[in-house]
Amino acid sequence: MTTTGATAYPTRVPRKWDRPAVARLDRVSKVYGDGAGRVTALEEFTFEFRQGEYWAIMGSSGSGKSTLLNILGCIDRPSHGDYYVRETRTADLDDDDLSELRSRELGFVFQSYNLIPQLDVIENITVPLLYQDEPPKDGMERAKMLADRVGLGSRLTHRPKELSGGQQQRVAIARALINDPALILADEATGNLDSKTALEILELFDELNAEGKTIILVTHETDVGERAQHLLRLRDGRIDTVE
Amino acid sequence: MLLPTLSRAVKLGIRSLMLHRLRSLLTTLGVLFGTSSVIAMLAIGEGASAEAYEQIKQLGSQNVILRSIKPPEMTNQASTSSSTVVVYGLTRSDERRIEETFPAIDTFVPVREISQDVRNLDRVASPRILATAPNYLDVTGRMLVEGRFFDAEDDRTVANVCVLGSEVARHLFPAERPLGREVRIGSSFFTVIGVLAPRVRLSDDPAKAGTEITDEVFVPITTGRKYFGELTVKNRAGSREMEQVELHELILAVDDADAVPFVASAARRLLALNHKKRDYEVVVPLELLARAEETKRIFNIVLSSIAGISLLVGGIGIMNVMLATVTERTREIGIRRALGAKRRHIVLQFLVECVVLSVVGGAMGVGLGLVIPIAVEYWADMRTIVTPLAPILAFTISAGIGVVFGIYPAWRAATMDPVEALRHE
Numbered sequence: 001m002t003t004t005g006a007t008a009y010p011t012r013v014p015r016k017w018d019r020p021a022v023a024r025l026d027r028v029s030k031v032y033g034d035g036a037g038r039v040t041a042l043e044e045f046t047f048e049f050r051q052g053e054y055w056a057i058m059g060s061s062g063s064g065k066s067t068l069l070n071i072l073g074c075i076d077r078p079s080h081g082d083y084y085v086r087e088t089r090t091a092d093l094d095d096d097d098l099s100e101l102r103s104r105e106l107g108f109v110f111q112s113y114n115l116i117p118q119l120d121v122i123e124n125i126t127v128p129l130l131y132q133d134e135p136p137k138d139g140m141e142r143a144k145m146l147a148d149r150v151g152l153g154s155r156l157t158h159r160p161k162e163l164s165g166g167q168q169q170r171v172a173i174a175r176a177l178i179n180d181p182a183l184i185l186a187d188e189a190t191g192n193l194d195s196k197t198a199l200e201i202l203e204l205f206d207e208l209n210a211e212g213k214t215i216i217l218v219t220h221e222t223d224v225g226e227r228a229q230h231l232l233r234l235r236d237g238r239i240d241t242v243e
Numbered sequence: 244m245l246l247p248t249l250s251r252a253v254k255l256g257i258r259s260l261m262l263h264r265l266r267s268l269l270t271t272l273g274v275l276f277g278t279s280s281v282i283a284m285l286a287i288g289e290g291a292s293a294e295a296y297e298q299i300k301q302l303g304s305q306n307v308i309l310r311s312i313k314p315p316e317m318t319n320q321a322s323t324s325s326s327t328v329v330v331y332g333l334t335r336s337d338e339r340r341i342e343e344t345f346p347a348i349d350t351f352v353p354v355r356e357i358s359q360d361v362r363n364l365d366r367v368a369s370p371r372i373l374a375t376a377p378n379y380l381d382v383t384g385r386m387l388v389e390g391r392f393f394d395a396e397d398d399r400t401v402a403n404v405c406v407l408g409s410e411v412a413r414h415l416f417p418a419e420r421p422l423g424r425e426v427r428i429g430s431s432f433f434t435v436i437g438v439l440a441p442r443v444r445l446s447d448d449p450a451k452a453g454t455e456i457t458d459e460v461f462v463p464i465t466t467g468r469k470y471f472g473e474l475t476v477k478n479r480a481g482s483r484e485m486e487q488v489e490l491h492e493l494i495l496a497v498d499d500a501d502a503v504p505f506v507a508s509a510a511r512r513l514l515a516l517n518h519k520k521r522d523y524e525v526v527v528p529l530e531l532l533a534r535a536e537e538t539k540r541i542f543n544i545v546l547s548s549i550a551g552i553s554l555l556v557g558g559i560g561i562m563n564v565m566l567a568t569v570t571e572r573t574r575e576i577g578i579r580r581a582l583g584a585k586r587r588h589i590v591l592q593f594l595v596e597c598v599v600l601s602v603v604g605g606a607m608g609v610g611l612g613l614v615i616p617i618a619v620e621y622w623a624d625m626r627t628i629v630t631p632l633a634p635i636l637a638f639t640i641s642a643g644i645g646v647v648f649g650i651y652p653a654w655r656a657a658t659m660d661p662v663e664a665l666r667h668e
Contacts (some may be wrong), residue, residue: 075581075661096585103583114578114665118258130251131583175582 012243013229020086021048022182022214023072028081030067030237041067043237044081049183049216054209056225057218059234065218066187068234072216073185074102086182103131107176111188113168115160115175121147122156125174132179139178146174150204166197173204177213184208186217190224202227249595256595263568270564271604274641277554278608281637282629283615284546289633290616290626292539299535302528303384305500307507309333309341309493313486314520328474331522332488333514340513341495345506352379353464354492357471359429361460363415370411370458372428373491374467382496390422390437398463405433408459412438426460431470433462503529554640557604558648561597565652569593576656577664586657593656597649598642605641609634 030042041064049055049072059065070076071083074090083090085105093101107128108114115124125143129135136142147153150170152163160168169189176184186205190198202224209215209229217228225231233240260267302308311332335353342351357372379385380392393404405426412421412435421435439459474487495510497503507527514523569576576589612634616627 070662073581075665096587099580099583099585101583102581106583108581110578110665114574116575116578118255118262127579128582131579131585131588179583 012231015230016050016052019051019053021084022051022086023049023216024084025071025078026082026084028071028078028083030064030071030076031079041237042071042078045238046081047232047239049214051182051214052209052212054205054215054229055217055232056228056230057216057232057234058220058222058225059240061220062236063234063240064237065234067237069185069187069216069218072183073106073108074098099131100133103128104179105182107179107181107184109169109172109176109184109186109189111191113160113165113172113192115168115171117160120157120159121152121163121171124160124171125178127175128179143174143178146177147171149177150174164197165193166200169193169197169201170204173201173208177208182214184213184215186215188219189217190219190221198224252591252595253599256592256599259568259572260596260599266564267600270560270600271607273557273560274554274601274604274644275557275608275611277550277557277644278605278637278641279610279612279615280553281547281550281640282609282612282633283619283627284550285633285637286612286616286627286629287619287625288539288542288546289628289630290620291542292535293628294626295535295538296532299528299531300384302526302531303382303496304528304532305497305503306382306528307495307497307503307510308526308528309337309490309495309510309514310524310526311488311491312522312524314522328485328487330487331520333490333493333523335489337514337517338490338493340517341493341510344509344513345495348495348506349498350378350382350494350496352376352382352492352494352496353490354379354494355464355467355473356488356491357428357462357467359471361411361415362427363424366415366417368411368414368458370408370460372460372462372467374462374464374471376464379461379494382494386440388438388440389420390435392437392461393463398465401465401469402463403431403433403466404436404463406437406439406461407435408439409441410458411460414458428460428462429471433466500529503527550637554644557601557641558644561600561645562648562652564600565593565597565649566655568596569652569656572656573659573664573667576659577661577667580659580661581665589657590653593653594646594649597653598645601645601648602638602642605638605645608641609638612637 025045025047028042028045029040032039032041045064045068057065057068067076071078074083074085077090085101088101090098090101116127119127122140122143125146126139129139144153144156147156150173152167152170152174155163155167160171163171169192173189176186189205190201193201205215205217206227215228217224219225231241231243233242313329313331338351338353342348352375355374357374359372361368361370361372373379377392377394377398380387387406388409390406392406393402396402397404405428407415407421407426415421415426416424421438424435425432426435427433439461473489474485495506497506504527507525507530511525514525579589579592613629616629619625620627
């Protein structure tokens with residue numbers, strides 16, 4: 001473990017080595033194109049994210065953080081190496097199985113909220129359940145509970161365009177929680193929000209983490225990165241620093 | 244499990260389509276017109292062929308009808324020299340020759356046409372006056388509304404009796420029963436002994452075919468010859484036109500349906516041998532029936548091609564719109580894929596939208612398609628028949644069109660790379 005300047009940030013905590021890994025990358029490489037236009041976005045990347053940890057991933061553009069997030073989110077596959085979600089080796093899964101894995105084990109929060117415009121709040125929250133092979137029976141109740149949890153209990157039938165950015169992002173977070181995922185992946189989740197709303201969202205992440213959720217947050221804002229328990233800096237597709 | 248999934252997909256599909264109301268409506272219209280044109284065309288085709296069948300059946304399928312027609316070159320000649328007598332048509336020697344040639348023929352019914360006015364007091368009608376044999380009724384299958392047709396006795400005694408067509412009867416006797424009353428034909432008086440039911444005319448000449456004939460008066464052929472001779476004089480706007488025709492029509496009733504084509508072709512050859520000009524026609528209901536079958540077949544092919552093309556255009560419309568929609572909703576597809584949608588979920592989603600469009604269009608098209616034939620009947624005075632199969636067929640095809648033309652856009656949506664799709668603006 002590298003701990004460059006970790007003492008400077010009170011949020012940094014010891015890693016939870018006793019917990020099982022929820023996402024494990026084993027010498028993962030991602031290569032785009034071939035020949036002269038060959039770009040290596042990730043190179044021999046080996047890392048473990050453990051249950052209950054709250055990570056921020058930072059790096060300049062082109063450092064591979066988006067590629068890493070796509071692979072962690074199972075919407076992209078490594079060119080080489082293995083990626084495990086809990087005990088499942090994703091290389092063994094076909095497209096359908098991978099989709100099922102996403103709908104069960106992963107929660108996404110995007111920069112631009114990415115709610116589905118023709119669906120109302122409660123429907124947006126339940127979308128991941130629709131795609132599970134055996135959706136839980138109490139999906140609706142869970143969705144209502146989560147809407148309450150993120151403070152939108154009174155707006156269940158509103159459409160996304162009737163909500164503010166912060167509210168939309170809250171819906172997106174509720175959606176990311178509906179399947180009780182192993183891993184919540186947030187991609188610049190506060191990037192489109194004003195600082196006050198951004199702070200609210202970050203506080204929500206803190207709370208979720210306190211409840212035991214594993215969160216990986218990609219950001220380029222230093223103060224957002226500093227809030228997380230751990231910070232992973234990338235450079236040129238490799239690990240630069242780990243705090 | 245499947246049913247709720249599907250009903251949810253349909254609800255969602257409708258909602259997505261409602262995001263672009265005008266676009267969805269226009270797409271639906273394409274299917275609507277396709278479907279309704281299928282139904283309407285089938286109805287019109289069915290009606291036309293049913294009409295033809297009925298006309299043919301009225302002529303009697305075992306008859307061969309020889310008819311005198313005025314050759315076109317004679318019409319010109321008559322107009323230049325106004326007082327010559329034009330001689331054409333079938334002759335009694337034709338009849339005799341045919342009679343000798345074909346023992347298979349049961350009955351010969353000669354028909355002469357007389358050009359005279361028919362009067363009751365001051366009411367005048369100018370119907371076709373047909374002088375014919377008593378068995379005319381049996382051979383042509385025409386029906387009497389009341390009274391009787393003249394019999395062999397009337398024929399032998401050259402009786403002054405006549406049978407009126409229903410229209411003539413109505414015209415001459417608007418307020419009373421014509422039976423037993425007298426009408427004046429030319430300068431002689433005839434007792435009305437029967438009234439005929441209307442029927443439809445059939446001819447080789449499409450312009451003449453299909454008109455209803457009810458303005459006819461029948462007299463015994465002997466009586467006709469006695470009073471009116473064989474010279475027909477038509478007074479027309481100052482000029483007189485004289486024609487001499489021995490027989491206007493000769494109906495050959497063949498006792499065996501299999502012999503009809505043979506009799507027909509032999510009659511044609513026999514007449515061709517003895518007539519220099521083409522002043523006759525041979526109408527064979529059985530041949531017409533076969534021709535009507537063929538026409539119906541071609542008609543159906545043409546109509547269904549046209550209808551098929553309009554449905555195809557509707558389908559292309561759907562595909563076009565769905566391709567645009569898929570591109571437009573690339574991001575939504577990316578989101579759904581990221582949230583766990585499998586390819587089949589995306590296919591189902593877009594396919595359902597296509598099917599909703601085409602089914603709604605198809606249903607409205609069935610509605611319109613059932614109205615069009617009524618309108619056609621009302622305004623164009625054409626007969627139409629909507630068979631129960633037509634709407635079912637049209638609806639099924641239109642729904643199928645939605646599936647067929649939806650598959651490609653849906654497949655395109657499903658095979659998008661989620662990463663790319665999420666990046667799409």
